[in-house]
Amino acid sequence: MxxxxxxxxxxxxxxxxxxxxxxxxxxxxxxxxxxxxxxxxxxxxxxxxxxxxxxxxxxxxxxxxxxxxxxxxxxxxxxxxxxxxxxxxxxxIAMIFQEPMTALNPVLTVGRQMTETYLRHRRAGRREARERAVDLLVRVGISRAAERMKVYPHQLSGGLRQRVMIAIALLCDPxxxxxxxxxxxxDVTVQAQILDLLADxxxxxxxxxxxxxxxxxxxxxxxxxxxxxxxxxxxxxxxxxxxxVHPRHPYTRALLSCIPRRGQRWGKDKLGAEQEASA
CATH class of the missing domain: 3.40.50.300 (P-loop containing nucleotide triphosphate hydrolases)
Structure with missing residues (x-):
């Protein structure tokens, strides 16, 4: 490595x-x-x-x-x-924060927040910063990216706000x-999309x-x-x-036993029951 x-x-x-x-x-x-x-x-x-x-x-x-x-x-x-x-x-070094609604500035447009980050670190012109921001919004799967640059965070869904946060974090290639x-x-569908996007x-x-x-x-x-x-x-x-496959600590085994499994009978099976039985 x-x-x-x-x-x-x-x-x-x-x-x-x-x-x-x-x-x-x-x-x-x-x-x-x-x-x-x-x-x-x-x-x-x-x-x-x-x-x-x-x-x-x-x-x-x-x-x-x-x-x-x-x-x-x-x-x-x-x-x-x-x-x-x-x-x-x-x-x-960049960070995608846990809650984009509180991490994003509510009184600044998405475009303003993105271009400010790029201008701060790259000392580029505003046109280049805007082009970079639109390109990143497209890359993270936001449609009509140029239009979305003009909106405020509260006008976006939770999934779109999270994508904006990812785009901001990646602006300067950390x-x-x-x-x-x-x-x-x-929701699980948007969650899967975000995980796939981050992996890609x-x-x-x-x-x-x-x-x-x-x-x-x-x-x-x-x-x-x-x-x-x-x-x-x-x-x-x-x-x-x-x-x-081989968790060493009892806490790790407890976490693994609490992952819901297909075929689990709700109301009869208890999350973590397997770990409790082996304790």
């Missing part, structure tokens, strides 16, 4: 609380190579999104982030200034793409990608390797197929 695009060792995130420091993330190691997708899976509150925000340096200043190493393409991230990080975000629960709250774009552009979800079935569909998180720690990790 080629040298990693992202290399993180012993990532720790500590949140101050009235009762004392809370270790939201403890000793996480991450490594992603070009063209590889790393899946991070775990229940809500286990530290998945906090870890990704720590990588983007988007956590509030009162939250302490520490690591033995946190490098993107050899660039140290942990101690860079906010201005230096702003030069990297959207350019070398080295690393972080997708934080990009299919949450989407990842292969086409050779992106390194981190795919975050609470759904192990979704992660299995797009990931080469997976890390299972529980209570702020990595409890299981390995190649996707190997982990599905």
């Amino acid at each position: 080629s040298s990693p695009i992202l290399s993180v060792r012993n990532l720790c995130v500590t949140v101050p609380t009235p009762t004392g420091p809370l270790e939201a993330v403890r000793g996480i190691d991450l490594s992603v190579a070009r063209g590889e997708t790393l899946g991070i899976v775990g229940e809500s509150g286990c530290g998945k999104s906090v870890s990704s925000l720590a990588l983007m340096r988007l956590l509030p200043s009162f939250i302490k982030v520490d690591a033995d190493a946190m490098e993107l393409c050899g660039i140290e991230l942990l101690h860079r200034t906010e201005r230096q990080m702003a030069d990297l975000r959207g350019d070398r 080295d690393l793409l972080i997708a934080d629960e990009p299919t949450t709250a989407l 774009l990842q292969r086409e552009r050779g992106l390194a990608m981190i795919f975050i979800s609470h759904d192990l079935g979704v992660v299995a569909r797009v990931s080469h390797r997976v890390q299972v998180m529980f209570s702020g720690q990595t409890v299981d990790a390995g190649p996707m197929r190997e982990l599905l």
Whole structure:
């Protein structure tokens, strides 16, 4: 495997609380190579999104982030200034946020938000920025892309807003793409379209990608390797197929047993019953 695009060792995130420091993330190691997708899976509150925000340096200043190493393409991230990080975000590292309705600016058109990103990092003319934005909207499957540049986020469906978020993230051809629960709250048809789109774009552009979800079935569909998180720690990790067949940690086995199966008798079979029986 080629040298990693992202290399993180012993990532720790500590949140101050009235009762004392809370270790939201403890000793996480991450490594992603070009063209590889790393899946991070775990229940809500286990530290998945906090870890990704720590990588983007988007956590509030009162939250302490520490690591033995946190490098993107050899660039140290942990101690860079906010201005230096702003030069990297959207350019070398980009993120698809969990809820596009809150991530997109409601008072700016789709076109304005897309061209601003390109102009900020590429210092191109507005015509080039607009052409690039329209091209990306077409690439992510949005019809009448030139017209959609003029609309506001609330005028689009959830699936279209998510596609806009993907297009914005890909505008400057980042080295690393972080997708934080990009299919949450989407119906299964749109969810499948978004997953296929991300997989196609990842292969086409050779992106390194981190795919975050609470759904192990979704992660299995797009990931080469997976890390299972529980209570702020990595409890299981390995190649996707190997982990599905031979899960090592009881929590991983419990997650697998909770995936609905064809032929399951609702009302009689209980999700996780197999794991409970073997416990």
